[in-house]
Amino acid sequence: DAEITQSPRHKITETGRQVTLACHQTWNHNNMFWYRQDLGHGLRLIHYSYGVHDTNKGEVSDGYSVSRSNTEDLPLTLESAASSQTSVYFCASSASPGGPYNEQFFGPGTRLTVL
Amino acid sequence: QKEVEQNSGPLSVPEGAIASLNCTYSDRGSQSFFWYRQYSGKSPELIMSIYSNGDKEDGRFTAQLNKASQYVSLLIRDSQPSDSATYLCAVNEGGVTGGGNKLTFGTGTQLKVEL
Numbered sequence: 328d329a330e331i332t333q334s335p336r337h338k339i340t341e342t343g344r345q346v347t348l349a350c351h352q353t354w355n356h357n358n359m360f361w362y363r364q365d366l367g368h369g370l371r372l373i374h375y376s377y378g379v380h381d382t383n384k385g386e387v388s389d390g391y392s393v394s395r396s397n398t399e400d401l402p403l404t405l406e407s408a409a410s411s412q413t414s415v416y417f418c419a420s421s422a423s424p425g426g427p428y429n430e431q432f433f434g435p436g437t438r439l440t441v442l
Numbered sequence: 443q444k445e446v447e448q449n450s451g452p453l454s455v456p457e458g459a460i461a462s463l464n465c466t467y468s469d470r471g472s473q474s475f476f477w478y479r480q481y482s483g484k485s486p487e488l489i490m491s492i493y494s495n496g497d498k499e500d501g502r503f504t505a506q507l508n509k510a511s512q513y514v515s516l517l518i519r520d521s522q523p524s525d526s527a528t529y530l531c532a533v534n535e536g537g538v539t540g541g542g543n544k545l546t547f548g549t550g551t552q553l554k555v556e557l
Contacts (some may be wrong), residue, residue, distance in 0.1 A: 367549065369550060370547040377543070377546055381510070417485055429534045430488055431488070432488065433485040434483050434485060436484075438450060
């Protein structure tokens with residue numbers, strides 16, 4: 328069955344370190360998204376991609392980067408981890424629309440703690 | 443800033459009752475609307491999508507959309523303890539001709555179904 332996976336599921340790191348969170352989907356979806364979820368803020372969009380070599384900034388992109396070299400993967404990199412980036416990170420994907428249909432499907436999430 | 447508003451709850455209903463969850467959105471041009479269910483410690487799961495004014499029913503769930511009032515709701519009939527979760531409302535920013543596939547999420551309403 329097609330799925331979307333994230334790794335690691337839990338990560339503890341130190342301030343200033345570079346961290347990469349992996350997202351892999353086998354839906355063959357063109358569109359992929361990274362969100363962070365914090366109490367009181369809900370899901371906030373970090374970066375997104377509509378296809379290979381396409382990347383776009385979301386509302387909370389500072390301190391994060393992504394690259395898309397193939398359809399299946401969209402890794403999220405924290406260039407220099409900060410305590411404010413302690414959060415739960417979700418990857419999602421959706422098919423290219425033929426109309427206004429944009430159902431996104433989520434991975435299991437990565438809980439990141441920055442000490 | 444496009445906004446999606448939900449009452450954070452908790453909304454408590456007795457088992458077997460109808461739970462009514464509400465959501466308002468600010469972008470009048472929004473075209474697609476989604477309800478996700480999120481259990482504690484888990485990822486969001488898509489349960490309903492709606493694109494046209496009126497009601498859409500799927501089992502015990504009914505989504506209602508009123509674009510003129512910028513209002514979308516989710517009714518859960520015969521509520522069960524297993525329905526206890528946080529329900530997220532999401533709105534697609536763009537229509538058929540623009541805005542892409544990005545979703546804006548509300549902060550969610552916590553539902554508790556009591557025995």
